[in-house]
Amino acid sequence: MSYIYIVCLALIVFFSFSLITKNQKTLSEKIFTAWIFILAVTVLGFFLHSIGLFNRYLFLFSVICDTHVLHGVFFYLYARSFIDKDFKLKYIHLLNVIPFAVLLGLKLYFNTVLGVMDCYGTGCIHEGNRYVDLLNFLKFFILGAYIFGGWYEVQSKKLTDSQLKGVSQLRTTWISNITIGAFVLFSLSAVYKVLHRLNFDFLGDDLTVVNLMVSFSIMIFLYMGNSYAYLFVAPVAGESLVLDTDKSNAARPVHQPKLKKPEHEEDIEIENLDEKFDLIERFINAEKPYLLGQYTVRALSESVEIQQSEISVIIQKKTQKYYCDYMNDYRVEALKSKLDDAENDKYTIFSLAMDCGFASKTSYNRIFKNHTGQTPTEYREAQQRV
Numbered sequence: 001m002s003y004i005y006i007v008c009l010a011l012i013v014f015f016s017f018s019l020i021t022k023n024q025k026t027l028s029e030k031i032f033t034a035w036i037f038i039l040a041v042t043v044l045g046f047f048l049h050s051i052g053l054f055n056r057y058l059f060l061f062s063v064i065c066d067t068h069v070l071h072g073v074f075f076y077l078y079a080r081s082f083i084d085k086d087f088k089l090k091y092i093h094l095l096n097v098i099p100f101a102v103l104l105g106l107k108l109y110f111n112t113v114l115g116v117m118d119c120y121g122t123g124c125i126h127e128g129n130r131y132v133d134l135l136n137f138l139k140f141f142i143l144g145a146y147i148f149g150g151w152y153e154v155q156s157k158k159l160t161d162s163q164l165k166g167v168s169q170l171r172t173t174w175i176s177n178i179t180i181g182a183f184v185l186f187s188l189s190a191v192y193k194v195l196h197r198l199n200f201d202f203l204g205d206d207l208t209v210v211n212l213m214v215s216f217s218i219m220i221f222l223y224m225g226n227s228y229a230y231l232f233v234a235p236v237a238g239e240s241l242v243l244d245t246d247k248s249n250a251a252r253p254v255h256q257p258k259l260k261k262p263e264h265e266e267d268i269e270i271e272n273l274d275e276k277f278d279l280i281e282r283f284i285n286a287e288k289p290y291l292l293g294q295y296t297v298r299a300l301s302e303s304v305e306i307q308q309s310e311i312s313v314i315i316q317k318k319t320q321k322y323y324c325d326y327m328n329d330y331r332v333e334a335l336k337s338k339l340d341d342a343e344n345d346k347y348t349i350f351s352l353a354m355d356c357g358f359a360s361k362t363s364y365n366r367i368f369k370n371h372t373g374q375t376p377t378e379y380r381e382a383q384q385r386v
Contacts, residue, residue: 028082
């Protein structure tokens with residue numbers, strides 16, 4: 001069973017690399033990075049417990065258990081900073097450490113002063129000990145309060161489907177999914193703890209079951225983060241684009257040699273072809289959805305309110321390119337722009353490419369070379385900085 005925690009830790013480390021190496025982090029990115037670190041500490045505690053080593057590090061294991069309430073704190077602050085671009089961390093937010101300090105202080109008091117617990121001698125797992133039950137209740141109460149607070153913040157700022165456009169729509173979907181996931185995990189863990197207290201251990205030891213639920217939830221969480229491809233760490237893009245007014249004069253990237261259109265596309269007639277293509281171009285230049293990574297035809301269709309079946313046809317008729325190649329043009333130009341800027345020489349090409357919406361090192365090397373005839377490394381070296 002310990003291999004599950006090893007896999008989870010490996011995924012956390014891999015996922016963290018993209019966050020740590022990313023330049024110009026927003027506040028939500030920084031909070032999210034700190035949260036990922038706490039998740040790694042939590043899973044490490046699960047691993048030590050699974051292989052029976054926690055008895056050798058009882059004090060460390062006890063502190064790790066208390067840090068679980070910090071997940072609620074980071075979830076709440078992440079939700080606040082993600083949905084509110086004007087949110088700033090202030091000294092008053094340090095008060096969020098108080099619940100953790102109270103939990104730690106009570107445990108110390110119960111152990112060393114009252115002597116009703118022995119967390120640092122035999123461990124905090126005492127069946128039927130009302131003081132252990134009290135601390136568990138307090139921990140779940142604190143977590144529940146923060147999860148509810150995060151949910152309330154998300155719901156109070158959430159727009160209706162008719163109001164959502166492009167990036168805002170994807171951002172709302174991401175944070176809503178995270179909120180729902182946190183609530184479901186909290187509810188399942190609390191219910192199983194209660195069932196265990198009532199001697200209904202139909203799945204086994206409550207600590208092991210909850211640890212596994214949390215670990216699998218973390219893996220799903222990381223999978224979702226990868227699927228949204230840097231959306232959750234992107235800054236809020238201000239006001240939504242007004243699609244009936246041309247406010248962007250940005251030039252389109254240089255396109256590669258034309259591809260032959262599929263024969264069935266030639267016969268499809270699109271009403272107001274030029275106007276619809278202009279609408280697509282203005283949206284892409286203004287919102288830059290290609291930076292999000294996996295930005296699908298369906299997402300673009302919903303953003304510009306053009307039928308999904310028409311999007312690819314319009315792009316092919318106007319540019320002689322398939323949708324994915326069309327979006328990659330923008331990503332390549334964005335990466336070239338970053339590599340041209342001497343201020344970015346201190347950053348790795350990998351982190352810059354991730355900022356431009358590429359999904360992996362293999363993809364950005366191949367796509368960049370196909371468009372420019374050089375790899376990103378060769379392109380940077382050719383700049384010959386003075």
